[in-house]
Amino acid sequence: MDALIAEFAPATTLPWQVIAVRLAVAVLLGGILGFERELADRPAGLRTHMLVCLASAVFAVIALEIVAMPVFSDDQVRADPIRLVEAITAGVxxxxxxxxxxxxxxxxxxxxxxxxxxxxxxxxxxGLGLWTIAGLACFLGALVLALMRRLETQLDLKPPKNHGGGQASSQDG
Known part of the structure; x- marks a missing residue:
């Protein structure tokens, strides 16, 4: 019974509160990015962006925890953080x-x-706790999405969406 309890006891190097904050911030930032897509009525909107952001944060936290696990401290095991970036980039x-x-x-x-x-x-x-990068990326991305859509509409670069059942517009969405 003790082995079973030990299996589910928190064994992370990061405190659970830090993990919770990192994941919650990822969900919040993903929501900010997905909000504009939701307003534009795109198939990948609020929930999709939130989940993609959360999943990436989870992978980052898992990578940090794997590197800190004693079973992987052998000299034969090498951690390459670039592989994490490559895997997430390829998957997304x-x-x-x-x-x-x-x-x-x-x-x-x-x-x-x-x-x-x-x-x-x-x-x-x-997920890696790089708050400045996460915040700036989210802010600039949301700014680009919102301002460029407004500018394209004002300059009449894109026709308005056709909700009347006719031919779809040529928005890049």
Whole structure:
């Protein structure tokens, strides 16, 4: 019975409160990035960006914990933090590619895909406790999404969305 209790006892090097804050901040920042996509009525909106950001933060925390585990302290085991970045980037790129479509000579979904990629990077930074990078990435990403959409609308660079059942607009979304 003691072995079972020990199995589920907190054995992380980071205090659970730090882990909780990192994951919560990742969810918050992902929500900020996804909010604009939600307003633009895109398929990958608020929840998707929040989950991508959270998942990246979880992977970052797991990587930190793995490196600190005694079983991996052997000289034969080498930690390469770049592999974490590569794995998250590849995984999210695959997910984001699913939102990019080519239809009738138009490419759609690039902005949504890029937003998901940024959410992953932001979550990775939050998960690693790199607060300045996570905050600035989120702020600048949200600024680009909101201001550029407004500018495109004002300059009439993109036609308004067609909600009336006719042909879809050519927004990159």
């Amino acid at each position: 790129a695959f997910l984001a590619a699913g939102f990019i479509i080519f239809k009738r000579g138009e490419v759609r979904g690039l902005t949504t895909g890029a937003g998901m990629w940024l959410a992953a990077a932001t979550g990775l930074a939050a």
